[in-house]
């Protein structure tokens with residue numbers, strides 16, 4: 034028996050007549066039974082345990098004789114009936130996908146919007162949202178200050194005690210509180226939009242412009258009673274959702290129309306190491322955006 | 323390298339496998355050391371225990387279907403949930419781990435048997451006899467004083483409740499000894515799996531080319547080896563307490579009331595991963611084959627499984643937030659528990675990425691895998707919720723916990739096992755399982771499972787404690803419990819489809835051929851069912867998909883790996 038005879042391709046046939054395998058033995062079963070009786074003796078009767086001990090010992094001797102002095106084997110004849118069919122070579126050829134090939138994205142996302150577009154988009158969306166909110170104030174309460182004062186209720190205690198008449202008037206502190214809060218949140222949300230926009234496989238403007246504002250509205254709807262009870266009591270939900278959509282559409286538009294830039298992962302190692310050498314850099318659009 | 327060009331037509335030799343009489347074939351089974359026969363016996367015994375435990379669960383749900391119901395009394399109810407849980411974990415989950423491992427690993431790594439074939443047989447028999455001893459408690463559990471029958475202390479059998487003073491009769495002893503024996507079987511099988519994967523791989527099968535199934539089951543075996551001995555030790559300590567007057571858990575004699583909990587959960591949490599790993603292993607084989615793509619991120623998958631293995635050893639006390647630990651302990655165990663979510667997330671993403679862009683074959687094995695992904699995700703998220711200690715204080719010991727771990731072990735493990743059975747049944751039996759019955763099985767079981775266990779999350783939120791045998795009407799639990807109980811009907815119908823499918827297909831199913839799924843691992847290179855020696859010549863491999871290499875000689879994997 035040569036080494037060659039024992040090893041081959043998967044499914045390959047042997048010239049041997051039989052293969053040597055460990056022989057069958059019932060001593061493992063008997064020893065397991067003995068040990069079980071031994072332990073069962075604890076909960077039944079000591080005599081059961083004694084029987085278990087004897088059975089275990091006898092089985093151990095039997096098991097030793099399976100392997101000492103030489104391990105027992107049996108020769109299993111190779112049954113030609115049980116031969117596997119030869120493995121067929123697949124007729125169709127395989128086309129390997131090459132990174133970057135027609136429509137295949139190398140990494141996700143391959144291109145991104147610059148953070149600056151998120152900043153400006155967020156501000157633009159914030160302006161649109163504020164405009165819709167003020168329009169609501171004009172229509173519902175004949176005052177553009179009403180929604181601003183309500184928003185300030187997030188940070189300024191005591192806004193809840195004011196009458197509707199007071200809420201209609203301009204107040205300096207609530208105005209700046211609302212302006213700063215609204216501005217910061219608009220910018221942050223805009224940046225989040227810009228970061229995740231390229232991750233959506235399709236219909237990115239739809240996700241950014243419509244679905245995300247709806248999710249955002251839902252989030253606010255469930256938490257508003259905690260973060261701004263004043264606003265929660267007086268809010269007009271249809272107007273609120275429209276204002277959110279205004280933010281999403283305007284902000285999403287601003288971000289989507291910005292020039293996207295290649296992510297750093299798509300650069301070569303030399304480029305990432307900022308090695309300057311002629312011919313290394315592709316004449317590509319601004320990748321350092 | 324030898325060639326594979328040999329004549330297709332070989333002289334029709336006489337069948338060398340003779341017909342056996344009944345006693346001869348019985349001897350063939352009880353004296354066997356063949357890993358395939360043992361693996362099959364593991365899985366069949368586990369299925370029998372699954373049906374028994376399922377019937378117990380159905381009785382539990384019948385009792386809870388209506389408030390103040392009287393299907394069973396409180397004592398019987400306690401025994402039912404104890405035996406249901408113990409059976410599912412130790413007599414269904416563990417033998418499934420062992421059965422899938424010992425059947426498939428030698429085939430997948432291209433060898434003829436396990437490293438220790440006789441130890442393999444011993445592992446199976448001691449598991450089976452341990453299970454029998456546990457069930458013998460229904461007859462012998464009364465002990466000399468005649469109190470009680472089967473164990474009624476819950477599957478985690480908290481001491482000091484299990485001490486002689488509180489658990490009279492012999493029921494608790496049967497629990498400890500029966501589980502101890504089956505644990506011995508698990509430990510020796512784990513040793514065997516480790517030795518086999520490290521020493522018996524065919525030429526060319528480096529660790530990096532080893533099938534993902536074998537990788538996961540190897541880590542699983544390590545976990546068994548580390549986690550089970552603490553349980554065995556605790557059970558021996560309990561028996562010492564009960565019979566020889568040791569006082570490990572007896573608080574009045576200076577013992578500790580939480581020592582058992584620590585020892586049990588040092589075993590118990592890794593056990594959850596020991597049980598879910600076979601599903602991970604199965605998904606890692608089924609999803610690529612049914613998506614016609616190699617597994618996405620193989621090295622990351624190996625890393626993630628290894629990380630889960632390590633982290634799961636350090637999270638056990640998240641089961642004990644309610645006992646009043648220091649806030650440092652609470653913080654540590656909450657944080658470490660959440661950490662498990664990271665590698666688990668990697669795995670879920672990688673399976674999804676394997677399917678993404680693939681040519682999906684929507685057959686029963688893949689359906690079970692998809693349901694696994696969704697349900698296991700829910701289980702993972704509720705797990706992270708429960709890892710938040712203050713949240714856990716609210717919902718500890720409520721039906722939310724019950725729903726969470728049934729999503730892990732049924733929505734995860736059992737669905738994964740079904741995927742594996744539909745996938746490998748053709749290899750094991752040589753016959754295909756019926757696809758139509760398989761789809762019925764899947765949809766009935768999936769709908770029924772979610773009817774029962776999605777709803778039970780809400781029972782937990784509404785404050786329903788686990789393990790109560792009945793409840794008063796008007797607490798908001800009535801409709802939820804009725805829906806949960808009605809969910810048993812489709813589940814049972816699904817299981818009936820499965821059992822009928824197995825019986826019918828074994829008798830007159832469509833012949834499967836050697837490689838019905840056009841798969842890539844070595845077990846598909848041999849006959850279905852495989853001959854006793856597995857392979858005439860031990861295969862030589864050059865990549866992680868040896869059959870792909872043979873089927874595509876122009877474009878083999880080893881050029882790229």
Ligand SMILES: [Cu+2]
Pocket residue numbers: 590591594637638640641
């Ligand atoms: Cu846990």
